[in-house]
Ligand SMILES: Nc1ncnc2c1ncn2[C@@H]1O[C@H](COP(=O)(O)OP(=O)(O)O)[C@@H](O)[C@H]1O
């Protein structure tokens with residue numbers, strides 16, 4: 001899929017932009033504070049209902065404006081669709097797909113699979129497990145239609161269980177929550193395991209292309225002992241959970257552990273190497289999506305050049321070109337990206353929120 005036209009209204013410092021985009025590479029070039037990341041955020045928001053830097057709509061809507069509006073013409077399997085999202089200061093989303101209203105954000109997300117690579121994206125490797133769970137869940141969401149409802153239920157049930165823990169004195173008071181929780185937890189874990197088994201070979205092969213000097217391994221951890229029965233784990237850990245006032249083990253603690261020579265990659269690799277590894281993971285995930293779904297996802301790459309030397313930039317550019325996907329890349333100046341710019345690509349110049357081609 002690709003976005004052929006994008007309309008942005010009152011989004012951060014972008015008052016109004018109407019752009020015809022390249023199906024391949026789109027470069028956004030401009031000084032610090034010109035609005036390049038805001039542009040990427042606008043695309044991200046159209047596919048997620050929220051921006052990636054701030055969750056609060058008040059921060060994203062242009063100062064002194066009541067609402068922001070985004071609208072995209074999207075090409076999916078040769079058919080043109082129209083997606084619209086507006087958000088008001090009170091946080092209300094209004095979503096329109098092909099002129100009809102009343103859709104949910106998950107339906108936008110289904111249509112706009114996005115891989116985001118930002119300078120803050122190191123979190124995927126150096127942040128807590130929630131970042132790697134989000135990575136896994138991106139794939140589960142896009143490859144297993146039943147996953148989203150299960151995942152929502154899991155979140156609700158864990159929340160309710162934690163609230164119940166605070167009020168209970170013996171396990172019998174919690175049992176009925178766990179009866180509901182256990183099958184959902186097992187189903188979520190089962191889907192994650194399947195996806196992890198499929199994606200890990202792809203991740204490692206791309207990681208090896210990018211960082212051949214390291215033998216990286218990757219393990220899925222479901223959040224509790226894989227040999228143990230989750231119902232039993234919950235019962236056995238009741239007293240500890242009660243003291244902690246939260247459920248310490250379960251699919252809400254799942255992780256993907258990346259190591260080399262038994263050392264977690266975040267302790268071993270340099271920042272540039274970590275960035276390359278993040279790019280490798282996101283590219284591999286996007287390519288696996290394309291293989292399975294016969295559809296491409298979008299790549300948003302903020303501050304392409306940061307942390308990468310010339311050779312690594314060339315390597316990343318080559319792999320991105322091979323995906324034949326629509327890619328959005330920001331850079332401070334044209335020299336950082338001009339060597340990648342082919343005939344069908346587009347360069348946009350961003351200055352004080354005004355985007356021109
Ligand atoms: N809600 C908002 N309304 C108006 N301007 C904003 C808002 N939020 C951020 N900005 C401004 O938008 C500008 C562009 O930021 P950004 O997109 O991060 O720039 P770049 O990525 O080009 O360095 C910043 O100068 C910031 O002050």
Ligand SMILES: [Mg+2]
Pocket residue numbers: 033036037038302303
């Ligand atoms: Mg920026």
